[in-house]
Amino acid sequence: MQITALKAIAQLVFVKNTSVPKTPCPTKARTLFCFLLIGLPHISAAAENGHNLQTSEQISSPAAYIGPAACQDCHPDKYQGFIQTAHHITSRLADAQSIAGHFTGDAAFMWTRNDKLWFEMSARDDEFYQTANIWGEDNKLHEHSERMEIVTGSGKIGQTYLYWKNDRLYQLPISYWAASGKWINSPGYPDGQAVFDRPVGPRCMECHATYFAAEDYERNVYGQGEFMLGISCERCHGPGAQHATFQASAPADAGAPHITHPGDLSRQRSIEICAQCHSGAGIKHGRPFTYRPGLPLAEYIEPEPHETQNSIGVHSNNQVARLSLSACFQQSDDLTCASCHNPHAPERGDRALFSSRCLDCHTVEACGMEPELGHAIVDNCIDCHMPGRQDKKTGVQSARGMDFPIMPEHLIGIYPDATQHFMAQRAADK
Ligand code: HEC
Ligand code: HEC
Ligand code: HEC
Ligand code: HEC
Ligand code: HEC
Ligand code: HEC
Ligand code: HEC
Structure with missing residues (x-):
């Protein structure tokens, strides 16, 4: 998989997790994207000249994570190899590249044992949806549709998709299974039911992302601030803000007191x-x-x-x-x-x-x-x-x-x- 440096920056920058209405620059993930496009020229220019490696917004994050792009100039080999790993892409914003499943023709549907329920995956204007179609007792077709906003999984075994409802994160019922190349019921979901309300708690994101502002493990609430997708270098080395600032002006023999080897x-x-x-x-x-x-x-x-x-x-x-x-x-x-x-x-x-x-x-x-x-x-x-x-x-x-x-x-x-x-x-x- 080809991953450009630009995309790496785009995925890992911190973003305010504020609630936004669905249109016209809808839902949270889309806002992230708007923010990223605006933020990008500044960030990549900074990364290029090696100074001012993070925006003030990033460095003021309570956790002081700055993302792998900020390590690139000083550790180019580590960075180039790392961005090709599954850790780096194990959570991403949903887009045409990050989602492995199909949105056209027969492959866009998932049928179930229940002939009154089927799912359709659809793409509109760079947004991606899962829709449950249900024949009700009233003999009418009912739809429940949610947007795929965060992709979890590099796609080796499969991918699962998450969506926001205000400041809460939920799992979507349909996942992608790499072995068959098809949409499947998410692991643990019974075939023939449309379940959209399974909460995604912080332990899930702790294993699949760098950082989410979360107060306790028991609730799927991430209202307080910020998140960073992908597992960055810093989950294995510790938050890097202080290290990057220090090394930028430290003498060559100063060692590296602010990072874990x-x-x-x-x-x-x-x-x-x-x-x-x-x-x-x-x-x-x-x-x-x-x-x-x-x-x-x-x-x-x-x-x-x-x-x-x-x-x-x-x-x-x-x-x-x-x-x-x-x-x-x-x-x-x-x-x-x-x-x-x-x-x-x-x-x-x-x-x-x-x-x-x-x-x-x-x-x-x-x-x-x-x-x-x-x-x-x-x-x-x-x-x-x-x-x-x-x-x-x-x-x-x-x-x-x-x-x-x-x-x-x-x-x-x-x-x-x-x-x-x-x-x-x-x-x-x-
Ligand atoms: C401004 C340059 C600079 C930046 C930015 C930078 N480092 Fe470093 N890093 C250094 C220098 C210099 C050393 C010490 C010399 C060495 O051991 O290579 C070092 C050492 C390290 C070490 C080894 C520590 C040890 O005890 O030997 C790790 C791990 C590390 N850096 C990780 C990171 C990570 C992760 C990032 C990004 C979050 C990062 N660095 C950003 C310059 C930098
Ligand atoms: C913050 C959580 C986290 C940490 C820390 C972490 N991993 Fe992982 N690791 C994951 C996740 C999640 C995946 C699955 C990525 C995917 O395919 O989506 C993974 C995948 C892997 C894989 C499979 C990669 C592949 O391409 O198939 C290996 C090997 C691995 N990790 C080794 C390690 C080792 C060794 C360490 C410690 C030095 C480590 N991991 C630390 C979460 C983590
Ligand atoms: C075809 C299967 C096979 C492959 C390939 C294989 N092994 Fe083995 N290995 C075995 C079996 C079976 C035994 C036990 C043999 C016995 O007890 O006579 C064994 C035994 C061993 C032992 C234990 C010896 C002892 O008595 O404690 C080591 C160490 C070992 N293998 C290392 C390796 C390494 C290193 C490789 C790759 C270079 C390798 N093996 C490839 C099947 C394999
Ligand atoms: C003696 C060598 C060895 C050690 C030590 C080792 N692994 Fe592995 N691990 C492997 C091999 C070989 C694979 C298969 C990799 C592949 O085919 O891509 C693997 C695969 C994995 C995978 C991917 C699982 C999958 O489905 O392919 C993960 C995750 C992983 N290792 C984590 C760890 C962690 C965590 C540790 C330390 C507790 C560890 N490994 C120690 C050799 C090792
Ligand atoms: C304890 C840490 C942990 C938790 C909690 C966890 N995962 Fe994982 N997950 C992993 C690891 C490690 C792997 C990689 C296994 C491998 O590479 O063989 C993985 C694999 C996956 C995969 C398949 C990745 C691929 O590319 O094939 C998906 C999708 C996934 N997890 C989604 C989730 C979701 C969604 C949640 C929460 C609702 C979750 N995980 C909870 C650690 C975790
Ligand atoms: C999954 C965990 C993990 C991730 C992610 C990770 N590292 Fe490491 N890193 C390690 C481990 C473990 C070692 C120690 C290896 C050893 O002792 O052989 C290490 C060693 C290092 C060293 C010092 C040793 C050396 O070879 O110079 C540097 C510098 C470093 N990493 C930088 C980075 C940077 C920069 C990134 C991201 C672009 C990164 N690492 C991502 C686990 C990780
Ligand atoms: C850090 C060193 C180290 C590495 C790396 C390592 N081993 Fe071993 N291994 C040992 C030691 C020490 C023993 C115990 C003494 C012996 O049997 O040689 C052992 C024992 C074994 C045995 C005998 C197991 C038994 O239960 O009798 C096998 C088989 C084996 N190793 C295979 C492997 C294979 C295959 C790999 C790579 C995937 C590997 N080892 C990597 C150090 C290592």
Whole structure:
């Protein structure tokens, strides 16, 4: 996917979350867009000359997040790689590029088992709607229509769409499923009903965005101020306003006192940076968006006990708990998520690259299959030692049954079924 720097700026700038009427520059998301178009020349010019990296509106945000574009000049390589990652695009304003589903012909409809209910997705003047068409008892056609305003999901497994009602955020009933390339019932939604009132609470946005002004976890109210879409660098390094201001005039040997380097933290603290979003919903102790990299996560979000079992779910996949059970983790001091994942580069699906990271600690010869398969295994340790597993927690209901995504097992181990599958595949390929 081609993502321009311009778009990156546009998506991550702070915007006032004020309520606005539906026309003529309607609803909140549209207002964001109006604001962005006006704000852009100033911001990109500032980013170009390297000074005054953020507008006063951004720096006065209570959380002091400034967005990745503000890091670009001083860390160009990190920035260029990062904007191609799923983290960067996991929440965006709805537009023709960000929405993966279709709006024309048959593909614009979703039929249900209930022959009195069908959905239509429609596009008008750069705005995108989901409409439930319902045949009522009165023998008349009723419509309920809401605008798709925020897109969640890069689109690997799928996307879910959100809309504002005043200062409250809700989930829309129809999602997009990448495996079929079609509209589906949103996960957990029963087929044949039109549900528009499922609230989207702050924990959801805490995992899928950089910042939303929210007072408590229990309500879907974001009335107080501002939000920033996409997961920025700062969710892993801490808010960057002070760092950027300081470094702009600091001497070369000043170090970097105002930003967190995960590599300087203990293994536990380093993994907790990822665990804030990759170990399940957790038990919430603090207020939303108050955890900062380097702090003890359990004081904010405490992983739930059941997450130690292999109860994968698309929003957690339980990577932290599973990895911790691996011999690789238990018998080394320094294995972290970053040993295999570089958050500053798009790496999705690159089996050879991930396998090269196993070889930081292992030799090919250490593998019991090497005598039989030889060096041919060098490009793919993954399919045998971290095989994909069906995620039964995140099924979606369709007219033809249940669909489940596949997630890789993070308990690195020896899986006879996966080895068998690999061998059968190999034999079939010959
Ligand atoms: C005005 C230039 C400038 C800007 C803007 C800037 N940085 Fe830095 N950053 C530096 C310098 C200089 C260092 C210290 C030298 C080094 O280690 O590379 C540094 C170091 C870092 C480090 C390593 C810290 C350490 O202890 O070694 C991280 C992480 C970092 N920056 C992240 C960011 C992020 C995230 C942003 C945007 C929110 C950002 N920087 C914006 C100049 C900048
Ligand atoms: C603020 C929440 C958050 C933090 C912090 C976070 N992630 Fe993620 N991560 C996500 C979300 C959400 C996705 C799904 C993005 C999508 O596809 O829409 C994701 C996706 C990923 C993916 C899959 C990427 C792909 O292209 O398929 C990897 C790998 C990953 N994260 C690793 C990490 C690691 C390692 C860390 C810590 C260094 C980390 N994440 C920190 C929320 C987070
Ligand atoms: C605990 C953190 C967390 C919470 C809470 C959470 N998610 Fe996720 N979600 C993730 C992670 C991590 C992934 C990525 C899994 C992967 O890449 O394999 C993900 C995946 C997704 C995907 C699929 C992304 C893709 O590109 O395939 C969508 C859509 C999504 N989440 C939407 C939501 C919505 C909407 C909510 C709230 C109503 C929510 N999530 C709550 C962490 C979370
Ligand atoms: C998902 C979490 C995550 C995101 C997002 C992220 N980083 Fe990092 N970053 C890390 C981790 C983890 C390390 C430490 C890697 C290590 O120790 O091997 C790191 C290291 C760094 C370093 C210091 C080490 C080095 O190689 O110079 C800089 C500078 C940095 N990141 C800048 C950025 C910038 C700028 C962005 C956004 C454009 C960004 N990071 C986005 C997790 C993240
Ligand atoms: C930071 C170093 C490190 C990395 C990276 C690493 N491992 Fe390990 N691994 C170890 C250590 C240490 C052990 C335990 C001693 C041994 O068996 O060699 C181990 C054990 C294993 C075992 C034996 C498991 C068991 O339960 O008996 C397998 C299989 C394995 N690793 C495969 C992998 C694969 C595949 C990768 C990459 C996806 C990988 N490792 C990455 C350090 C690492
Ligand atoms: C030993 C290597 C290794 C370590 C350590 C590791 N991962 Fe992974 N992870 C992988 C591989 C390989 C994949 C499959 C990636 C792909 O095909 O794109 C993966 C995939 C993922 C995904 C995407 C899930 C999906 O559906 O594809 C997420 C999210 C993720 N890892 C998070 C983490 C987190 C969080 C940690 C730390 C707790 C971690 N990983 C530690 C190797 C590792
Ligand atoms: C075809 C499936 C397959 C592939 C590919 C594969 N392995 Fe293995 N690996 C196995 C099996 C099966 C065992 C157990 C063999 C035994 O006990 O004789 C094993 C054992 C291991 C062990 C543990 C050895 C011990 O006795 O503790 C390590 C380490 C290992 N593999 C690493 C790797 C690495 C690194 C790669 C990629 C370069 C890799 N494997 C590729 C199937 C595979």
